[in-house]
Amino acid sequence: MSGPGDASAAAQHHVPDYRYHTLVVTVENKSGVLARLAALFSRRGFNIESLAVAPTDDDRFSRVTVVVDLESAPLEQIIKQLDKLVNVVNIRELHPGHAVERELMIVTVAAGPDRRDELVEQLDRAGGKVLSVGADAMMLSLVGPPSRVDEFEELLGQYGIIELQRTGRVALANLDEAD
């Protein structure tokens, strides 16, 4: 999806079979832009699942990775309304299954010395890292596809999660699918 021009393309937009869809939105790096995006989502009743913002290699622009809930609105309408924001420079739609998606979780888990080995083993299997170790707790991190992060978070329930932070997902198109 490129500029505002593509009505005919948008009209033939494929009907997505996934409820959540990832949009990568390039915006001008100006104050208030995030508020404009957020206000648009709330005013038009578009639900968002996650949102991540970061600068790009060009300091005039930032990149927003937003996961939208298609049960709240058709993707085509969401894209077209976003495109109307003057500070939105480009919108790229990442088809689920055709993109690399990652999310970072850091979490403090209740785990005394007796359960540590078991926890570390599970962590290794998931590909996570130990960030620090306390008397009765461990702080861990995991980077992975959002579904794997979900699974691991669920697994940690049995230990007791003391504090948890997730970044929301960021994504790029698969190398062979970049348009």
Added chain:
Amino acid sequence: MKMDGGQALIRALELEGVDVLFGLPGGAILPVYDPIIDSSIRHILVRHEQGAGHMAEGYAHATGRPGVAMVTSGPGATNIVTPLCDAHLDSVPMVVITGQVPYAAIGTDAFQECDTTGITQSVTKHNFLVSDAQDIPRTIKEAFHIATTGRPGPVLVDIPKDIVDPDNPRSAMEWTDDVEMDLPGYTPRTDVDPVAIAAAADLIRAAERPVLYVGGGILKARAAEVLRQLAELTGIHVVTTLMARGAFPDSHDLCLGMPGMHGNFTAVTAMQESDLLIALGARFDDRVTGRLDGFAQGAKIIHVDIDAAELGKVRRPDVAILGDCRVAIEALVADLASNGTGGADRDAWRSRVSGWQERFPLSYEQAQAGDELKPQMVIERLRDATPDDTIVASGVGQHQMWASQYWSFDHPYTWINSGGLGTMGFSIPAAIGAKAGCPDKMVWAIDGDGCFQMTAQELVTATVEKIPIKVALLNNSYLGMVRQWQEMFYDERYSEVFLSKDVPDYKAWAESMGCVAMRVDSPEEVDVAIAKANEVDDRPVVIDFRVAAAEKVYPMVPSGASNSELVVPPSQQDQPR
């Protein structure tokens, strides 16, 4: 050239061709009011900032040029939020400059500080908070560009005081004549896709019951001329929405008039029964479609709009054409002229349409001797006694619908009203703005008594600034439109809709504001009063027409009903549909 930000702002406005500025000063915008004294721009001092906003809208509607308003921070800015929203919903090109507290004070709850860009974000096409004096010329250029291109709309520029105050070093800037815009995310598209045009032309050739559904976008695209070519080339009937009255002449054989909740029977029913709706700069508003799943169920849709987000927002088009309406219609005309208009047999359809026109004309019960004045009759008399190209600005309510129905619009840009937001109090300031932009035209405001009481103070502005508008006040002592709903849908339980028969004394009030004023109670006085009003050219005129309160606007599609359930006036209820 060295300048301060305030001088640069005025200079930038002059360069945009601004000739009239509607506004009211205050602390934060004070420094900009000084260079106005030396500017060629005419400043019109309003009595309330809402007035400035609607005047700018009226000016834009009538002239096609962006209207400009300037107000101070805080309450000045909040007072102009309604006009911004109004302009946003009706796609009116407008630029509003607001003063703001000094840049360093933003966020401290300083005196008369409000988050103007935050508050107005959802009611503007775009807004700017300028942080540096050097950025003023570029921002003004961008604001006018955004307001007037693509789908037009209001743009607000918020200017902190320190960058325009010559006593503050932050106001120093270097003026250069050509600044470049920097809008990487704004690329409105006007050209149209030839493949879509060809597909649309094919649908048109094949249609047996086509209707041109024309919205306000036609006027914004200055496309009335080509629309007429398209209609005459194809012989297809035209309906003009509330926002498009005048875009196609009411006197034309192919004109069916206004569709929608208070549209006439033929316009509404022709759309319902059509097999092809050609929507040109229209947005399938709920007041036009009625209950959506009951709207024109058998019709294919061609939808032309400059705003991609309108295509498919409400009704999925069979052919979507993104781009400027005028360009699209020209391309359609070219295709149909060279490849033929098709051989579809439309005789049966034409006779159905003329049958509806005969059986269901717009009508109201004529007054009998001794009856109160009929508001519809006042509008007919006014229509007949004024020049063809008179500009009519209306308020919101029953009088608005009657004006749209009973006036005969034969020229584009002669009808100005608040369609999307339905802002009571719109007419007087909008009429003033229109007259300021078109001083040689006669401008009448058709207003209601409820509306009048919301913005009448701008008649003081009109008197002082010598802007001789005329006001036909259809005074029924009620919030009439709401009364009508209570009568029809709330078992005649009237709740808080009666205003008063005695106060205010509109004639005395208008005279106190410097107007010529008259009061008309009986039918015999109508023509005399209008003739007298038409002769006044040096000050505003107000005629207080005391009209019957029980009159209802017909036809009517009840809210939530399908357009097929259109309620016609009692005299037509036995006619076969």
